[in-house]
Amino acid sequence: MAKAIEIRWHGRGGQGTVTAAKVLADACLSGGGYVQAFPEYGPERAGAPIRAFNRVSEKVIRMYGPVLHPRVISIADATLIDTVNVTEGAPDDAIYIVNTSKDPKEVRKKLKAKDSQEVYAVDATKIAVDSFGRPLPNSSMLGAICKVTEIVNMDTLLDSIKKSFGKKFAQKIIDGNLEAAKRGYEEVKQG
Secondary structure, eight states: OOSEEEEEEEEETTSSHHHHHHHHHHHHHHTTOEEEEEEEOOSOOTTSEEEEEEEEESSOOOOOSOOOSOSEEEESOGGGGGTSOTTTTOOTTOEEEEEOSSOHHHHHHHHTOOTTSEEEEEOHHHHHHHHHSSOOOHHHHHHHHHHHHOSSOHHHHHHHHHHHHHTTSOHHHHHHHHHHHHHHHHHOEEO
């Protein structure tokens, strides 16, 4: 697990972004870390831009304010790059992980990422549709984050997905989300 890392998630209501932040927090907690996961949204409707956050640390977290300078920025809907300042507060060593079918080099240009920042792309929506028939990129994005950051090992993440989704969904959907996470891990590309 990383010593301390802050993550900001950008998505749209209904894409599972808040759930993904919670699942990641559960996985990191199971992996022996200290975590926070919290959303930032008001009375938004499905499709409206939302943000969620994680803090993960090997030590007790005593900060409770907003995440202002996230090291990792997960963008579950690439159209948000045009409408929301997804780069706000990003440090020089930020890592961007974007759900898109585009080449990561194209995404780097669109983000106007610095040379010192890492940019990754994964077609999380396509993976989700292939894996369980719905355009919900959260599990695929979790797999990509796991690969890129090594914040938690993949087996722990998969166990967390099983536990979280096992209470709400049929086994077919759970298996599809597990497959999506594995594919997100394998298919994420750096640009």
